Structure formats: structure tokens, C-alpha cells
Amino acid sequence: MAATADCDVMMAPEEPERSDEEREREAEACKEKGNVFYAKKDYNEAYNYYTKAIDWSRKNASYYGNRAATLMMLSKYREALEDAQQSVRLDDAFVKGHQREGKCHLSLGNAMAATRCFQKVVELEPxxxxxxxxxxxxAAVLEYERIAEADFEKRDFRKVVFCMDRSLELAPACHRFKILKAECLALLGRYPDAQSVASDILRMDATNADALYVRGLCLYYEDCIEKAVQFFVQALKMAPDHQKARLACRNAKALKAKKEEGNQAFKDGNYDLAHRLYSEALCIDPNNIKTNAKLYCNRGTVNAKLKKLNEAIEDCTNAIKLDDTYIKAYLRRAQCYTDTELYEEAVRDYEKVYQTESTKEHKQLLKNAQLELKKSKRKDYYKILGVDKNASEDEIKKAYRKRALMHHPDRHSAATAEVQKEEEKKFKEVGEAFTVLSDAKKKARYDSGQDLEEDGLNMGDFDANNIFKAFFSGPGGFSFEGESAASGPGNFFFQFG
Incomplete structure (x- = not known):
């Protein structure tokens, strides 16, 4: 068997070991090229050459200092901080290194560490x-932090946002300040702004538990509770001791469960239980404005079903205070106003609804409310006669007989002038009411809110005595002793058929 022939492999010649002097010259050449690109603001190329300089010589503080400056221009403050710290480890008298380290600390929001660095610079260069x-x-950042901490405890979230905005002008890379600002924006109901801040951080650090918590908080406050729970759970995976995420997750689950129980009780027609469950849900988290607005509106609907209209109006009003764009709450309150004959308030709510959503349905609701308002400003002939709006012709006649005899002026001839005048007015109104409601055509026009004057009925010239005589004429009707009904006051008696 033939032996396998050996293969000759061409190897690259080894580079001769460079002397320290040669390595330093190469490093200086790379540094000079880096300076050229830095001056041109081509920071990526500058970074590459400064890195080559460091590769040639790792004992020169200025190389790390220059790369730190470049990384700062690229807004990579954490990497820049490492280079700046290495530069001063190599040379404790390197002023620019201490200054850049301080600037990185400040940009990252560590004002105490920044203070120590800048004090060192002043010691070296007074x-x-x-x-x-x-x-x-x-010092300003430290003061803004102190004020923000106190204002957060006082729940003055707007002031906290102001302090964080001022701090971020000096510490633009501080995630802690950004998260606190985002959390306060969420607590102020500015969810898109809060989401934007949190998302920016997550793009740089997908495992940031605080940013995950804020994303969940925004979804939670926007009543997207299931999605919110997912973010809270993810935040707790990244940071198991995250107390805010733990509390928010617990509240979200409890709120969702209690609200669903209330909804089911309402569907089952158990309104008392639904009322209790919605009330319990409202106690879980007063900060959840959107969900609480829905809970108030739901409880208002329950109160309406229980005929507690004033309580229903109050609940809808609370819902609107929390969310002034909540159409359903306006509609529910407007209906309750209508049911309690507060027509002006109903019209205002329907106007708000129609301005927000100009649908045919909302236009008709507004038109109906305006009609009811117009009708309410006229005399209520049904109330005057004491009958329901669905009263029959016979019921209207019986009501007129009773009220006409009750308020007839002759019955009150011995009363004071003031009482006589009031009873005469009521007697006339009873006659007006009967004249309209006993005539099918007039009644229809009255019920529809149309002007009765168009039908030829001038109430200013109305004579209630004529209606009275006509109604009571004939056997078993009404007569005065020894007089006709038109002969004026005197002795009288009533006969009923």
C-alpha cells in the first residue's frame, strides 16, 4: 500500500515583534488620524483610530481620554465613562480625564459622583x-431630585415632570429621570407621552424592568388590563423585587375580576349585587381614571334600573369628571335628566354628545330633548287635570269635573281676595286643559309640542265659564239655586249624574 505523501503548506511569515518605541509611534499616528476625523465630526472613524491607538499602546491616558470624548459625542456615555475612568487610573493628574468622567456621570444622572470629579478638576486647576x-x-440636578422626590410623595406629578425635564437638560442619558417622568405622565393621564419615553428606553434596553412597568401602567390606565398584566409579569421576571410592578399587577387582576363579576350580576338582573360589586371595584385603585369612569357609569346604569335616578345622575357626573370624553356617561346622564324632567340639563348633555359624534341617532336624541324642553316651558295640562299622559277620554272628563268644581270661583266666594284670585286662575287653567285634551286634534298638536295658536285657540281670550256651562248643561249636571250658571256668585249646589 502506497504511503500518503506529505503536503507542504505555505505559512504566512510572522511579523517581527515591534519595539515599545515603534508601537508608540504607530499609536501616535493613529491618534493624529483620529483627531482629524474628530475635527471633521466623523466620530465613528475617529473612534476606530483612537481604538487602534489604544491597541498599540494601552498605557497612554490621552488615548482613552480621546476615545471617551468621541463616545460622548456619540451619546454613548456608559462606554465613555469606562474610558474616562481608565484614563485617570493611568494618570491621576489628567485633568481632561477627570472632567470627562464627571460629564459622563452627570449625563447619566449620578450628580454626586460628578461633583467629586469636578472638585478634583478644581483642585488640579483652580x-x-x-x-x-x-x-x-x-448641584442643580441634586436639588431637582430632592424637590421631585418630595412632590411625588405629595402626588404633585406635574411639578415632578417639570423637575425631571430640567434635570434631563443636564443629564440627557439618565434612564432613572426618564422613567420617573414617564411614570408621572402616566399618572397624569398623558399615556402617549409616557409610552413614548418608556419605548425609547426599551429600544436601548429591552430588559429594563422600570420601562416595562411604565408600559404596563399606561395600558392599565387605558383599561387594557390583560395586556398590562403581561408587562407587569415581564417586569417582575427582570426584577422580582419590583414593588410597584407587583402592586400594579395585583390591582389589575383584582380590578378585572371585580368588574367582570359586576357585569355578570347586571346581565343576570341582580342589580343590588351588581351595585355592590361595582362599588367594591371603585375602591381598588383611585388612580385608574379610565376604568373607574366606566365603573361609575356602570353603577349609574344600575341605579337607573333601581329607579334611583338622582344617584344615577351623580354616578354619571363622577364618570364625566374622570373622563370628559366619555360619550356613554353623557348619554346615560341625559336620559336620567329627561326622566327627572330636567330638560335643560338633558339638552346640554345631548348637545355635547352630538358635537363629539354627529350621528343621526345622536341628532334625533338632541331633537327629542329640545322638544321636551320646549313642551316643559308650557303649562302642563296633564298635571293641571291630575291625569297621566295616556289617560282615556273618560278619565279626562272625570278629572275635569272634579277639578272644575274644586276651583269654581263661587265655591270660594267667602275666601280672601287673594285666595279668590288664585282659585279663579286655577279654574281657568282647568278649563284650558280640558279644552285641549278633550279634542283629539288639539291634544295631538299639544303632545307633539306644536303651537296651539296655529290651530286657532287663543288662550288669552279663553272663557272658562263657557266650558264649565257646556260641560255641566243638561239633566243631572250643575245648577245654581234660583240662578243660571252665568248669573254670578250666589248660593249654589251641585248635582252629579
Missing amino acids: KNEQARKELKNA
Whole structure:
């Protein structure tokens, strides 16, 4: 068997070991090229050459300092901080290194560490005005942090947002400040703004538990509870001790369960139980504005079913206070206003609804309310006679007989002038009411809200005595002793058929 022939492999010649002097010259050449690109603001190329310089010589503080400056221009403050710290480890007297380290600390929101760095610069260069200015900036950030912490405890979230905005002008890369701002924006109901801040952080760090918590908080407050729970759970996976995420997750699950129980009780017609469950749900988290608005409206619907119209109006009003764009609450309250004959309030609510959603249905609801308002400003002939709006012709006649005899002026001839005048007015109104409601055509026009004057009925010239005589004429009707009904006051008696 033939032996296998050996193969000759061409190997690249090894580069001769460079001397320290040669390595330093190569490093300086890379540094100079990096400086050219830095001056041109081509920071990526500058970074590459500064890195090559460091590869050639790892003991030169200025190379790390220059790369730190480049990384700062690229807004990579954490990487820049490492280079700046390495530069001062190599040379504790390297002023620019301490200054850049301080600037990185400040940009990342660590104002205390930044203060120490800038104080070191002032020790090395007492006349360094830039370092003194940065010391003031660090002090300002510390003060904004102190104020924001106190205002958060007082739930003055707008002021916290203001403080964080001022802090981020000096510490633009501080995730902690951004998260606090986002959380406060969510608590203020500015969910898109809060989502935007949290999403920016998650794009850079998908495992940031605080940003995951804020994303969940926004969804939770927008009543997307199932999705919110998913983010809270994810945040707890990243940080098992995240107390805010744990509390929010518990509240979200409890709120969802209690609301669903209330909805089911309502569907089952168990309104008392539904009322209790919605009330319990409202106690879970007062910060959840959108969900609580729905709970108030749901409880208002329950109160309407229980004929507790004033309580229903109050619940709908609370829902609208929490969410002034909540159409369903306006509609429910408007119906309750109508049912309690508060027509002006009903019209205002329907106007709001129609301005927001100009549908045919909402237009008709507004038109109906306006008609009821117009009708309410006229005399209510049904109330005057004391009958229901669906009263029959016979019921209207009986009601007129009773009221006409009750308010007839002759019956009150011995009363004071003031009482006589009031009873005469009521007697006339009873006659008006009967004249309209006993005539099918007039009644239809009255019920539809049309002007009766168009039908030839002038109430100003109305004579109630004529209606009275006509109604009571004939056997068994009404007569005065020794007088006709038109002969004026005197002795009288009533006869009923």
C-alpha cells in the first residue's frame, strides 16, 4: 500500500515583534488620524483610530481620554465613562480625564459622583471655569431630585415632570429621570407621552424592568388590563423585587375580576349585587381614571334600573369628571335628566354628545330633548287635570269635573281676595286643559309640542265659564239655586249624574 505523501503548506511569515518605541509611534499616528476625523465630526472613524491607538499602546491616558470624548459625542456615555475612568487610573493628574468622567456621570444622572470629579478638576486647576460651571449644574440636578422626590410623595406629578425635564437638560442619558417622568405622565393621564419615553428606553434596553412597568401602567390606565398584566409579569421576571410592578399587577387582576363579576350580576338582573360589586371595584385603585369612569357609569346604569335616578345622575357626573370624553356617561346622564324632567340639563348633555359624534341617532336624541324642553316651558295640562299622559277620554272628563268644581270661583266666594284670585286662575287653567285634551286634534298638536295658536285657540281670550256651562248643561249636571250658571256668585249646589 502506497504511503500518503506529505503536503507542504505555505505559512504566512510572522511579523517581527515591534519595539515599545515603534508601537508608540504607530499609536501616535493613529491618534493624529483620529483627531482629524474628530475635527471633521466623523466620530465613528475617529473612534476606530483612537481604538487602534489604544491597541498599540494601552498605557497612554490621552488615548482613552480621546476615545471617551468621541463616545460622548456619540451619546454613548456608559462606554465613555469606562474610558474616562481608565484614563485617570493611568494618570491621576489628567485633568481632561477627570472632567470627562464627571460629564459622563452627570449625563447619566449620578450628580454626586460628578461633583467629586469636578472638585478634583478644581483642585488640579483652580481657575478651570468649566469645572466650576459643571459643579453648579451637578448641584442643580441634586436639588431637582430632592424637590421631585418630595412632590411625588405629595402626588404633585406635574411639578415632578417639570423637575425631571430640567434635570434631563443636564443629564440627557439618565434612564432613572426618564422613567420617573414617564411614570408621572402616566399618572397624569398623558399615556402617549409616557409610552413614548418608556419605548425609547426599551429600544436601548429591552430588559429594563422600570420601562416595562411604565408600559404596563399606561395600558392599565387605558383599561387594557390583560395586556398590562403581561408587562407587569415581564417586569417582575427582570426584577422580582419590583414593588410597584407587583402592586400594579395585583390591582389589575383584582380590578378585572371585580368588574367582570359586576357585569355578570347586571346581565343576570341582580342589580343590588351588581351595585355592590361595582362599588367594591371603585375602591381598588383611585388612580385608574379610565376604568373607574366606566365603573361609575356602570353603577349609574344600575341605579337607573333601581329607579334611583338622582344617584344615577351623580354616578354619571363622577364618570364625566374622570373622563370628559366619555360619550356613554353623557348619554346615560341625559336620559336620567329627561326622566327627572330636567330638560335643560338633558339638552346640554345631548348637545355635547352630538358635537363629539354627529350621528343621526345622536341628532334625533338632541331633537327629542329640545322638544321636551320646549313642551316643559308650557303649562302642563296633564298635571293641571291630575291625569297621566295616556289617560282615556273618560278619565279626562272625570278629572275635569272634579277639578272644575274644586276651583269654581263661587265655591270660594267667602275666601280672601287673594285666595279668590288664585282659585279663579286655577279654574281657568282647568278649563284650558280640558279644552285641549278633550279634542283629539288639539291634544295631538299639544303632545307633539306644536303651537296651539296655529290651530286657532287663543288662550288669552279663553272663557272658562263657557266650558264649565257646556260641560255641566243638561239633566243631572250643575245648577245654581234660583240662578243660571252665568248669573254670578250666589248660593249654589251641585248635582252629579
